Amino acid sequence: MITVRTRCRAGLFVGLATLLLTGMAGAASAxxxxxxxxxxxxxxxxxxxxxxxxxxxxxxxxxxxxDLTVWGPNPLYDEANETDIGxxxxxxxxxxxTEGDNLCQETVLFADxxxxxxxxxxxGSGESSLTTIVGGSGMYRxxxxxxLVDPSDDFTLWTKTFEVYLPGNA
Numbered sequence: 001m002i003t004v005r006t007r008c009r010a011g012l013f014v015g016l017a018t019l020l021l022t023g024m025a026g027a028a029s030a031x032x033x034x035x036x037x038x039x040x041x042x043x044x045x046x047x048x049x050x051x052x053x054x055x056x057x058x059x060x061x062x063x064x065x066x067d068l069t070v071w072g073p074n075p076l077y078d079e080a081n082e083t084d085i086g087x088x089x090x091x092x093x094x095x096x097x098t099e100g101d102n103l104c105q106e107t108v109l110f111a112d113x114x115x116x117x118x119x120x121x122x123x124g125s126g127e128s129s130l131t132t133i134v135g136g137s138g139m140y141r142x143x144x145x146x147x148l149v150d151p152s153d154d155f156t157l158w159t160k161t162f163e164v165y166l167p168g169n170a
Contacts, residue, residue, distance in 0.1 A: 041145065041163045045079040046108075048089050048158040059095075063124070067095040069102065076108065081157065086111030089160075093122060100124020104131065114138025116164070118147050126151055133164060142167040 056068040072090025077083060091106030106118040115138065120131030128150040136143035148161040 041165055043161070043163050045159060045161045046076040046085065046087065047079065047081040048074050048076055048160060049081075050074055050156050050158060063095055063098055063100045065095055065097055069093045069095075073109070076160075079159075091118075095124075096121070097124075106131075110138070110140075112138060114140045116140050116143055116162070122149055126153065126155070133162070136164075140164065140166065 050071060051074050053069065053071045056070070057064075058068060059066045070092045073088040074090065075084050076087040076089055078085055087108055087110045089106060089108045091104060093102035093104040095102055101124045102122050104118075104120060104122050108116045108118070110116075114136065116136045117134050118131050119134055120129065122129040122131065128148055131147045131149055133143050133145040133147060143164050143166055145162065145164040147163075150159040150161075151157070152159075
């Protein structure tokens with residue numbers, strides 16, 4: 001006898017099978033998965049000086065899943081790393097594995113009060129990471145795009161190249 005429970009299970013199985021066969025067949029990069037409006041991006045590069053960083057070792061001793069890194073507010077400088085532009089960055093990262101890969105959330109607060117919100121995976125190996133702009137406020141309201149994050153060898157400087165798409169930039 002077919003019951004409601006059996007039909008629900010069958011529907012769930014078919015739905016999951018379809019998702020696995022179609023939607024998850026390939027992986028997308030942050031750039032490919034970021035919705036954009038139009039072809040016009042606002043690009044700029046800022047350098048973070050990591051003055052205030054706290055690492056909380058919450059799991060096994062040493063780098064382990066669940067450890068937290070909290071930073072900021074740290075000043076942001078122009079691309080040449082010479083002039084403080086009056087913007088600040090702050091955020092947190094949670095370690096995902098013993099290699100130090102992190103899931104990060106970051107807020108950039110500009111001098112005029114506008115913000116850009118960023119999230120994504122940053123590699124613990126020190127290689128560059130491409131994170132996603134998930135929104136903003138003020139002149140960055142509705143922002144999408146990506147941020148290429150490139151740490152220095154000693155992790156004291158973080159060069160961030162923004163590619164920002166705004167709703168009115170089409």
